[in-house]
Amino acid sequence: xxYLAYGKTGLEISRLCFGAGRIKNTCDTVEAGSKLMLKxxxxxxxxxxxxxxxxxxxxxxxAVRQIFRDEVVIQTKTGAKxxxxxxxxxxxxxxxxxxxxxxxxxxxxxxxxxDLVSREGALDAFREAKAAGKIRVIGCSxxxxxxxxxxxxxDHPEIEVILATANKEGRMLEGGxxxxxxxxxxxxxxxxKGISIMKVVVAGDxxxxxxxxxxxxxxxxxxxxxxxxxxxxxxxxxxxxxxARASARRRLIQRKAA
Ligand SMILES: NC(=O)c1ccc[n+]([C@@H]2O[C@H](COP(=O)([O-])OP(=O)(O)OC[C@H]3O[C@@H](n4cnc5c(N)ncnc54)[C@H](OP(=O)(O)O)[C@@H]3O)[C@@H](O)[C@H]2O)c1
Numbered sequence: 077x078x079y080l081a082y083g084k085t086g087l088e089i090s091r092l093c094f095g096a097g098r099i100k101n102t103c104d105t106v107e108a109g110s111k112l113m114l115k116x117x118x119x120x121x122x123x124x125x126x127x128x129x130x131x132x133x134x135x136x137x138x139a140v141r142q143i144f145r146d147e148v149v150i151q152t153k154t155g156a157k158x159x160x161x162x163x164x165x166x167x168x169x170x171x172x173x174x175x176x177x178x179x180x181x182x183x184x185x186x187x188x189x190x191d192l193v194s195r196e197g198a199l200d201a202f203r204e205a206k207a208a209g210k211i212r213v214i215g216c217s218x219x220x221x222x223x224x225x226x227x228x229x230x231d232h233p234e235i236e237v238i239l240a241t242a243n244k245e246g247r248m249l250e251g252g253x254x255x256x257x258x259x260x261x262x263x264x265x266x267x268x269k270g271i272s273i274m275k276v277v278v279a280g281d282x283x284x285x286x287x288x289x290x291x292x293x294x295x296x297x298x299x300x301x302x303x304x305x306x307x308x309x310x311x312x313x314x315x316x317x318x319x320a321r322a323s324a325r326r327r328l329i330q331r332k333a334a
Contacts, residue, residue, distance in 0.1 A: 077120030077317070078324035082149070082301050083270030085213045085236050087179055089123035089149050091295070092320035093272060095306040097130040102308040109135025110142070115310060117148065119317040125239070125272070125304050126173075127153035127184055128165050133172035141174045150175065151237070151272075153184035153217060157194055162201035166210060177209060180237055180270075183216040189228035192216070199234065213237055215270065223251035226260035230269065237270035239304065244293040247278045258299070265299040272302040279306070288319060295323035 078091040094116045096109075103109035113124060113136055126132050133152060140148065150173060154165035169178060181202060183195045205211045215237025216229050222240070229235050240261060246254025265271050276294040277287055294303040305316050 077122075077320055078327065079122070080301055082180075082213075083236065083265070084268035085180070085270045087149050087213060087270070089270075089302055090121050090320075091123075091302060091324065092121050092316055093123040093125050093151075093302040093304040094121050095274060095304040096124055096126045096132045096136060098306040098308045099132050099135055100130070103135065106134045106138045110138035112307075112310070112313070113139040114142065116307070116313050116317075117143065119313060121313070121317065121320075122147060123149045123151070123302055125151045127155075127182075128169055128172075129153070129155055129184060133169055137172050137174035145175055149179045151180035151182065151215075151239075152178055153182040154198065155184040156198050156201075158197035159200045160197075162198035163204070166201060166205050170210065178205075178211050180213045180215055181205070181211045182214075182237065182239060185219040186216045186225060186229060187219065187221045189224050192225070192228045192232065203234075213270070215239065217274075220248045220250050220275065222249055222257040222260060225251065226257070226264075230260065230264045230267070235269065237272070238264055239272040239274060241275040242273035242294070242297060242300065243276050243278055244290050247281070248275050258297075261297075261299050265301075270302075271300050272304050273297065273300045274304040274306075276303055276305060288315065291316060291319050292323070295319060 082089045099109045156162040156165045186192050202214050213236050217239035220241045277290045
């Protein structure tokens with residue numbers, strides 16, 4: 077597994093990120109979900125992504141309870157827009173994740189520049205929680221959106237991390253071409269934002285036999301610090317960890333040759 081700096085955030089992450097938004101599809105209980113997370117950790121996946129809205133924070137929390145907190149980097153999200161809503165959401169996230177701090181908290185699903193402005197109240201709660209040591213890093217996800225929203229979030233000085241859609245054919249992307257979107261990601265990367273990509277296998281809408289090449293495309297994207305894959309079962313972990321390890325080895329050889 078490759079471990080790398082998440083942009084200029086000061087966090088170190090595994091390049092394969094466990095996108096835990098979908099584990100409720102296959103794990104009936106919090107315990108089953110926690111076992112899946114712990115299996116991934118055993119395989120070296122130290123970067124875990126969730127959101128209050130997914131209802132999977134308790135699954136991660138049950139896993140966190142069984143390990144040392146600093147073994148994992150936890151990224152979660154809130155859709156709250158105002159100060160009070162975000163403040164309450166942060167409190168719930170800390171409780172559900174059984175932790176004193178969130179490594180990364182994202183504004184969930186920013187779709188337009190206006191949407192970012194409308195979250196100013198939530199950002200106030202983020203700032204307060206960061207000053208109190210309850211959040212380490214602030215960021216946003218842009219879900220499937222690109223175009224002017226990317227300008228807005230890249231130019232925002234307090235947004236340290238961006239979770240954006242990116243896959244081999246630009247599927248699901250709305251608001252611009254894949255080439256332009258990748259140029260946005262490059263710009264964000266160049267100025268030190270932490271970059272995670274999602275929808276790498278189009279939320280599962282890719283023939284099973286083609287999944288490895290779509291995932292490899294993600295790992296080949298040099299401007300992505302983290303490849304967020306919505307694993308839901310043990311075979312996914314085996315396949316994705318294998319691809320992550322192969323990619324890490326390729327990148328090491330490339331760096332040595334350079
Ligand atoms: N706005 C946001 O911030 C936002 C939105 C969406 C997702 N996310 C995050 O991104 C994560 C990934 O979700 P996504 O929507 O981008 O989906 P994705 O990773 O593109 O697709 C995940 C789905 O692909 C299928 N799949 C088949 N083989 C797989 C493999 N080897 N590894 C992983 N998945 C495989 C599974 O669905 P089947 O079992 O049905 O085949 C799985 O549920 C989420 O869990 C969440 O953490 C964030």
